[in-house]
Amino acid sequence: MTVPLAVSIVDLLLGLELGSTAEPARNRCSLEGLAWKKSGEEGAFEVSVQALEATSLRLASGPLVLEIGRIALREVTAQVRTNAGVPRLSSIKAVEAELSGVKLQGPFVVPPHVQAALHALQGVAGAVAPATATASAPQAASDWTLGPLGAAEGTIRGRITDAHLLFDADVTVPIRRGQIDFNDATVEHVGPDSRMGVSRLGLYVDAPNGRSYLYQFASAPVAGVEFEQRGALLSPWVSERGKLHLQPFAEAMLRQWSGGQGQGLTEQARLLLGRTALSGEVQLGDGLLAVPGVQALMQGSGQGRNAVGLRSDALGRGLTVEMASLSAGNASAKWRGAQLGCDSMAGRLRLQLLVEGAQMRFVAEIENCKLGGLRLDL
Structure with missing residues (x-):
C-alpha cells in the first residue's frame, strides 16, 4: 500500500x-x-x-x-x-x-578557540581536516580517536596569492605514513624560497623577512611532534625542520581545545587564509574514528576506499571535503537518548564548511549509501 x-x-x-x-x-x-x-x-x-x-x-x-x-x-x-x-x-x-x-x-557552531584551531589545521595541515568536524570516542566523551590518520598518505597543495609574507607562494606538504616531515615541505615563490617547520612555540614559516608563526602552542611539549633541531651548539641554522605525527598530534590538540586551552591562529595566518587556495588528496588508513556521539571502524584502504579529496578557492571562505568511496563497519551514533548502529556502511560523502561573515555552516551530502545490519534502540 x-x-x-x-x-x-x-x-x-x-x-x-x-x-x-x-x-x-x-x-x-x-x-x-x-x-x-x-x-x-x-x-x-x-x-x-x-x-x-x-x-x-x-x-x-x-x-x-x-x-x-x-x-x-x-x-x-x-x-x-x-x-x-x-x-x-x-x-x-x-x-x-x-x-x-x-x-x-x-550552522556549524563551535567555541571560538576551537573554531580558530580548525582554521589553523585547514591552513597548515589540511590532512587533518576530515577528522575535526566533531569528536569523541567509545571510551569517554572527552576522548578522541583518529586511527585512520595513523597511516595516511597524500599531498596537500596551497596557492597563496599576493601574500605579504610569502610573495605569491606555492606550498606543497607531503604526507607519508601518517606524518608530515617539514624537511620535505616546500614553499616556493619569487626569490629565495621559504621553509615551514615546527618549534616548541608552534608551526612557523621562515620567510626572507624573518620567522612568522601560523599557529602557536599553548604549551610544549605536544604529543606527536618532533621539534626542529639546530645544526650545532648555539647555531642559528636549522638542520631539521621537525615532524608532525598526525594521529597523536591531532588527538592531543583536540583534547586541549575541548578543554579550553590553545593559543590559536595568529593574525598573520588569518590574513593568509583569505588568500590561500587549497587542494589535495589523502588516502586514509584503516582504524577507529570516534567523534562526540559517533564512532566507526574505517576499512578498505587497501582497495582505495576512504580516500579524501580537499578543495578550497579561499580557506577564509570555506573548505570542501569529498570521499568518493566511504567504507566503514561497526558504526554507532547516540542522539537524544537514542542509539543507532550498523554492521557495515558504504557510500559517497561530500562535506562543505562555509564561512559567512562571523558565522560558519555546513552542508553534508550522501549518495549511494548502503547500510547492513541497521539497528535503532530507544
Whole structure:
C-alpha cells in the first residue's frame, strides 16, 4: 500500500519536525508484507515489514534540516511496548538499508578557540581536516580517536596569492605514513624560497623577512611532534625542520581545545587564509574514528576506499571535503537518548564548511549509501 506519510518514523522516534506536505510527492511511504504478533513481555508486540520505502522526506530539528530523496529498508522488525496504555517503539532492526539524495545542513557552531584551531589545521595541515568536524570516542566523551590518520598518505597543495609574507607562494606538504616531515615541505615563490617547520612555540614559516608563526602552542611539549633541531651548539641554522605525527598530534590538540586551552591562529595566518587556495588528496588508513556521539571502524584502504579529496578557492571562505568511496563497519551514533548502529556502511560523502561573515555552516551530502545490519534502540 502507498499512503502520505503524515508523521515520519524519524519524527516519532527522535522528536523531529516534519516538513510541509503541500507537494503531492513529498513525505510518502510504501509498505510491503506488514505483520505483527505478540512478544514475550506483557503488553509488548512485534511489527515486521518485508520492505519499507520513503521518498522526498524533509525533516527539521531547530536550525538543522535533513532532506532524504529516498530511503529503502528490507526485512524490518520493530519492538513495541505499551506504557500506560500508549504504545511506544523501543527498537527497530533492518537487514539492509539504502539511501540516496541525503542532505543535512545547518550552522556549524563551535567555541571560538576551537573554531580558530580548525582554521589553523585547514591552513597548515589540511590532512587533518576530515577528522575535526566533531569528536569523541567509545571510551569517554572527552576522548578522541583518529586511527585512520595513523597511516595516511597524500599531498596537500596551497596557492597563496599576493601574500605579504610569502610573495605569491606555492606550498606543497607531503604526507607519508601518517606524518608530515617539514624537511620535505616546500614553499616556493619569487626569490629565495621559504621553509615551514615546527618549534616548541608552534608551526612557523621562515620567510626572507624573518620567522612568522601560523599557529602557536599553548604549551610544549605536544604529543606527536618532533621539534626542529639546530645544526650545532648555539647555531642559528636549522638542520631539521621537525615532524608532525598526525594521529597523536591531532588527538592531543583536540583534547586541549575541548578543554579550553590553545593559543590559536595568529593574525598573520588569518590574513593568509583569505588568500590561500587549497587542494589535495589523502588516502586514509584503516582504524577507529570516534567523534562526540559517533564512532566507526574505517576499512578498505587497501582497495582505495576512504580516500579524501580537499578543495578550497579561499580557506577564509570555506573548505570542501569529498570521499568518493566511504567504507566503514561497526558504526554507532547516540542522539537524544537514542542509539543507532550498523554492521557495515558504504557510500559517497561530500562535506562543505562555509564561512559567512562571523558565522560558519555546513552542508553534508550522501549518495549511494548502503547500510547492513541497521539497528535503532530507544
